[in-house]
Amino acid sequence: MNAGNALFIVGALLCLVGALSTVIARSPIRAAMGLLITIIGIASLFLKLSAQFLAAIQIIVYAGAVVVLFVFVIMLIGADTSAGPPKSGGSVGSRIVAGGGMAVLSGLGLLLLARFDGQPVRFGPAAVGHGDVEAVGGLLFREAIIPFELATALLIVAVIGAIAVARSKARPRPAPPESHESKRLFHGPLHPRDAQRPLSKEPAE
């Protein structure tokens, strides 16, 4: 048992405890805190796997942006929106079937993994600079510049789409009442001096 083992154990425990509390929590805000714990655990495991750049990105993007976005939305729609009893019937059967099926499948997978009798693959020593900012950034800009630019385009489109979806009204706005104002050629004078001479097709009254 050395520091490396301890880092793995702490990271794995953080991941599992956080994931379980995310899935089990009744209130969404507790689930978001569980997600935060999982993310911190994953970042520490990234450090263990000598991926320092990804550990920093994980903390910045997930803990700094995604979880905060979740908390904003939970606060916006009310923290007491724990799903409560369903208003329209129950879906207990489908939930049990889906969750149980997934549990059985993954139990089988873990059983197969436990019967694995090959030689366990032990990591060799990490290359110098493996996973640090310089190496990953260099690779990113040398080999993957087009996917990188496409990712920026994706993020722009996602932000615009999120604004468009979140700002849309639930019901269409009622049509403005037909009035003299709406028949005007312009909706107002373009210049203050024109206020005296309204640009209207209608005869002045």
Added chain:
Amino acid sequence: MSALGYVLEHYVVLSALLFTIGAIGFLVRRNVLIQLMSIELMLNAINLLLVAYNRQHGGPMTGQLFAFFIIAVAAAEAAVGLAIILSYYRLKASVHSDEADALKH
């Protein structure tokens, strides 16, 4: 025991457990916010697996690049998903995913 954390299989098992927890959470919970968080859990599990395999193979850090792009896509997905949840909450005043049945009838 002293190999804990230095063997690829430990990370594979941990990643499988995380993915399973996320998948069961997505299938069993009916709160759309928690379902979205379960999706994030699954994406994180896959990221861990990619980085672990990349650590084993050494050499070019293509696995870490993939994890980087997955993080970018997950951020976009969270933004759009939360916007959809806000819009849905305005429409239905609920975050219960069984009530999203406007296209059903």
